[in-house]
Amino acid sequence: MSLAKRSPASQFLALPVGQGDAFYLRQGDASALIDGGRSFHGLERMLSTNAKADQLDVIVCSHNDADHALGLLGLLSAGFPCREVWLPGSWTTRMDNLLTKPAAFLAELIQNIKEIPELGGDVPEQGLLEVFGSRLVADNQYQEGEQPTERITHALEVALESDDWPIRGYPLFQIPNFEAPILIPLMMPPNPRARLLMEGVAATARIREIAVAAHANGARIRWFHFDAPVSVPPSRTDLLRGVNCGEIARIPAAHPSALFYLALSVANKESLVFQTRTVGAPGVLFTADSDLAFGGSIDWDQPLLITAPHHGSEANAHAYKRFSNEGLSCPGTKIWVRSDGRFRKRPGPSYLKTQSRFCTRCRGQDGPAQLVEFRTNRGQWAKGLMRSCVCVND
Numbered sequence: 001m002s003l004a005k006r007s008p009a010s011q012f013l014a015l016p017v018g019q020g021d022a023f024y025l026r027q028g029d030a031s032a033l034i035d036g037g038r039s040f041h042g043l044e045r046m047l048s049t050n051a052k053a054d055q056l057d058v059i060v061c062s063h064n065d066a067d068h069a070l071g072l073l074g075l076l077s078a079g080f081p082c083r084e085v086w087l088p089g090s091w092t093t094r095m096d097n098l099l100t101k102p103a104a105f106l107a108e109l110i111q112n113i114k115e116i117p118e119l120g121g122d123v124p125e126q127g128l129l130e131v132f133g134s135r136l137v138a139d140n141q142y143q144e145g146e147q148p149t150e151r152i153t154h155a156l157e158v159a160l161e162s163d164d165w166p167i168r169g170y171p172l173f174q175i176p177n178f179e180a181p182i183l184i185p186l187m188m189p190p191n192p193r194a195r196l197l198m199e200g201v202a203a204t205a206r207i208r209e210i211a212v213a214a215h216a217n218g219a220r221i222r223w224f225h226f227d228a229p230v231s232v233p234p235s236r237t238d239l240l241r242g243v244n245c246g247e248i249a250r251i252p253a254a255h256p257s258a259l260f261y262l263a264l265s266v267a268n269k270e271s272l273v274f275q276t277r278t279v280g281a282p283g284v285l286f287t288a289d290s291d292l293a294f295g296g297s298i299d300w301d302q303p304l305l306i307t308a309p310h311h312g313s314e315a316n317a318h319a320y321k322r323f324s325n326e327g328l329s330c331p332g333t334k335i336w337v338r339s340d341g342r343f344r345k346r347p348g349p350s351y352l353k354t355q356s357r358f359c360t361r362c363r364g365q366d367g368p369a370q371l372v373e374f375r376t377n378r379g380q381w382a383k384g385l386m387r388s389c390v391c392v393n394d
Helices: 043-051 066-077 089-100 102-114 128-139 151-161 192-216 258-265 314-327
Strands: 010-014 023-027 030-034 056-060 082-088 144-148 220-226 240-242 245-247 250-252 274-276 283-286 304-307 334-338 357-359 372-377 380-383
Touching: 010 043, 010 334, 023 043, 023 283, 043 066, 056 066, 066 192, 082 089, 082 192, 089 102, 089 151, 089 192, 089 220, 089 250, 089 258, 102 192, 102 258, 128 192, 128 258, 151 192, 192 220, 192 258, 240 245
Parallel strands: 030 056, 056 082, 082 220, 283 304, 304 334, 334 357
Antiparallel strands: 010 023, 010 372, 023 030, 144 250, 220 245, 240 274, 274 283, 372 380
């Protein structure tokens, strides 16, 4: 018997975290948090106030962008109770080194950046590491390795007992061979190489500290790799299933450079996409920052909440094309939910063409972000007391 048939009542919340994604889902007695926004503090209070939740069954980190992962780091660091934490399987390829030899890992990162040819053309003010990741995604094919993921458990124990972590505090970092602490991301030097180092160090800290905090909390860590076949049978009680990813039991057979490893960790195209394991009941598709340009099957044939990919960015227009080709004609109401901060170019026209949509913060609107809430009622998603999207498209 499916979880949906036993406990069909569901609640979905898009938490008003400011910038980034943070989605809470309760289905029957099971609960999950998918991503946590950019703010290190405040997520625990939001869960308590809006979801009346003082513990979670599952925490999912879709990828290593700060506006998805940093809030989760804050929540786990505060000791928030959680039974399982689901993390990207790509993190496992260098996790052992990052946990047990962090100074050497950072020294390798610095050397990798020194060896990069001159950065020409238009260089973004932020997201330089993500640009590198986007270029590398096509070459990152999954290959199963020989080492079991349990190997990382030992490395996590070593990290908890070690004082060898040279980065102190967040977002104030003390990096080896630097005279003064570096503030990330508030201080952005004009030199692209220095910016790339800062972003790399921040990504390093998020990966390491999320895994360490989850382990310290006693949570079971499960690894889901992009485009990997399912090698671990899913639990019948799992609230979610991987759409473009599979749970892995072995570390991938790859040893990327420190820079390659970190760049892939923030690549939007490799964001993990999950969908509720509902049968004949309203569901949710969590797209993270993916453009849905993968072969994994999406169950469109149901009433569905769809989280807007990359906060409604037009760079992810392919996701809406796939929806038009596959999901638009399927039975069941489809509702788009967008979580974002204040940006001039989001959402784009593809998101604004959708028929039913709700935002935590609409483009061109002042005031605080709103809580977006849906509950199931008679086989459909019923909206709470919030306004529909009123985004202004310049």
